[in-house]
Amino acid sequence: MATTADIADKIATEHNLTKAQAKAIVNSVLKSITDAAASGTETNLAGFGKFKVKDMPEREARNPSTGATIKVAASKKLTFTPAKAVKDALNG
Structure with a gap:
């Protein structure tokens, strides 16, 4: 399982950021x-999926x-619908 810290560490490594900077980005x-969810707005992350x-x-x-x-x-x-690219990655 990936945690927010794991994701932040990966971002920090790939983009030459400090772990604190990367964690701030992930938290943001x-x-x-x-x-957006609290206000009833849908969030669409192209290539990843949709939160509704x-x-x-x-x-x-x-x-x-x-x-x-x-x-x-x-x-x-809150529901999440994965994008086709994510579905394809999961199913080979």
């Missing part, structure tokens, strides 16, 4: 995606320990 990109907020309706579910039916409130979910 992630914050931009988070801010999806509204999930209220639904009924079961409590696994008691079997009782409970209502799960409506919520928002």
Whole structure:
């Protein structure tokens, strides 16, 4: 699994940056995606994929320990759809 630190280290190495500079860049990109999602805006990273907020309706579910039916409130979910290049890389 790659962590934000792993990604920052790779960027620092490939672009002659300090680890602190690279980590700041990674954090800035992630914050931009988070801010866009919080405002309901889609983020499209060409060649990588698309982050989109999806509204999930209220639904009924079961409590696994008691079997009782409970209502799960409506919520928002962040989805990611990979670009064709990413899908192709995954599937050879």
